[in-house]
Amino acid sequence: LSLVIIASIFESTLEQHLDDTMKNPAVVGVLCTDQQGHNLGCRGSLSDEHGGVVSVLAKQAAALTRDPTDTPTVCLESESGNILVRSHGTITVAVHKIAS
Amino acid sequence: FRETSQFFLLVPCFFPRAVCLISTELKSKDPDEIKPLIPHPNPVSKPPNGTDWITPSVPSARTDEQALLTSILTKTAQNIIDVSAADSVMMEQHEYMDKARQYSTKLAVLSTSLPQKKPLALPSLTSQPHQVLASDLVPYSDVQQVSKIAAYAYSAISQIKVDAKEDLVVQFAIP
Numbered sequence: 001l002s003l004v005i006i007a008s009i010f011e012s013t014l015e016q017h018l019d020d021t022m023k024n025p026a027v028v029g030v031l032c033t034d035q036q037g038h039n040l041g042c043r044g045s046l047s048d049e050h051g052g053v054v055s056v057l058a059k060q061a062a063a064l065t066r067d068p069t070d071t072p073t074v075c076l077e078s079e080s081g082n083i084l085v086r087s088h089g090t091i092t093v094a095v096h097k098i099a100s
Numbered sequence: 101f102r103e104t105s106q107f108f109l110l111v112p113c114f115f116p117r118a119v120c121l122i123s124t125e126l127k128s129k130d131p132d133e134i135k136p137l138i139p140h141p142n143p144v145s146k147p148p149n150g151t152d153w154i155t156p157s158v159p160s161a162r163t164d165e166q167a168l169l170t171s172i173l174t175k176t177a178q179n180i181i182d183v184s185a186a187d188s189v190m191m192e193q194h195e196y197m198d199k200a201r202q203y204s205t206k207l208a209v210l211s212t213s214l215p216q217k218k219p220l221a222l223p224s225l226t227s228q229p230h231q232v233l234a235s236d237l238v239p240y241s242d243v244q245q246v247s248k249i250a251a252y253a254y255s256a257i258s259q260i261k262v263d264a265k266e267d268l269v270v271q272f273a274i275p
Contacts, residue, residue: 091254
C-alpha cells in the first residue's frame with residue numbers, strides 16, 4: 001500500500017503542471033510522452049493518439065544536428081494555430097496554441 | 101492456374117480418415133481473388149451440388165488437435181502449387197494453347213471492367229498554404245514557453261520513483 005501512495009503523490013506534480021499549462025488562454029492542448037510515444041499525460045486537443053507522431057517528430061528533428069545539446073523545437077503551423085513539440089531528457093512535450 | 105484435383109490427393113495420404121476439404125476460412129477473403137479464373141473442367145474438384153464445401157461436424161472420435169492439424173494442412177494445400185505431384189496431368193500442346201488463350205481473353209475482359217484503384221491522397225492541412233507560409237513566424241516567446249513547459253514536465257516525471265518500504269513477499273509465521 002505504501003508503494004502505491006508514494007507513486008501517486010509524485011504523479012500529481014505532473015498532472016498539476018499540465019493543468020497549470022492549460023490555464024494559459026492561448027493553450028488549447030498539451031501532451032507529454034516518453035521516448036516510445038506512450039502517453040504520460042495530456043489535456044485538451046492533444047490525446048493518446050498523437051503520442052506516437054509527436055515523439056517521432058521530435059526524434060527525427062534531433063537527428064538533423066550532431067550537437068546533442070542543441071534540442072530543436074518542432075513547429076507545426078496552420079491557420080488555426082501552432083503545435084510546438086520539444087523534448088527534454090527522456091520525455092517529449094507538445095503544446096497546441098491558437099492565435100490569441 | 102492450378103490443377104486442384106491434385107491437392108485433394110495429398111490430404112488423404114496423411115489423414116486417411118479426413119473428410120473435410122476446403123474450410124470456411126476461405127470466406128473471409130475476397131471471393132474474387134481466390135476463385136479460379138477459368139473453371140476447372142475436372143468435376144472431382146467441384147462440389148457435388150454446386151455450393152461451397154462446408155466443414156462437416158467434427159466426429160466425436162477426432163481430437164481438437166487433429167482437427168487443427170487438418171485445417172492447417174488444407175490451408176497450406178490451398179496455397180501451395182505442387183509441381184512435383186506424382187500423377188501430373190499430361191496436357192497436349194493444343195490444350196495448353198487453348199487454356200492460355202482463354203486466360204488472356206478473360207484477363208483482358210476483367211482488366212477493363214475492374215475499377216482502377218486510386219492511390220490514397222494525403223489529407224490537406226490547409227486550403228490557404230500561401231497565407232500560412234507568409235504569416236508571421238512562431239513567436240520566440242512561444243518557443244521559450246514550450247521549452248520551460250518541457251523542462252518542468254521532465255522534472256515532475258523524474259520525481260516519480262518507486263520507494264521500496266518493505267518486502268512484498270513475506271513469510272507467514274504459523275505458531
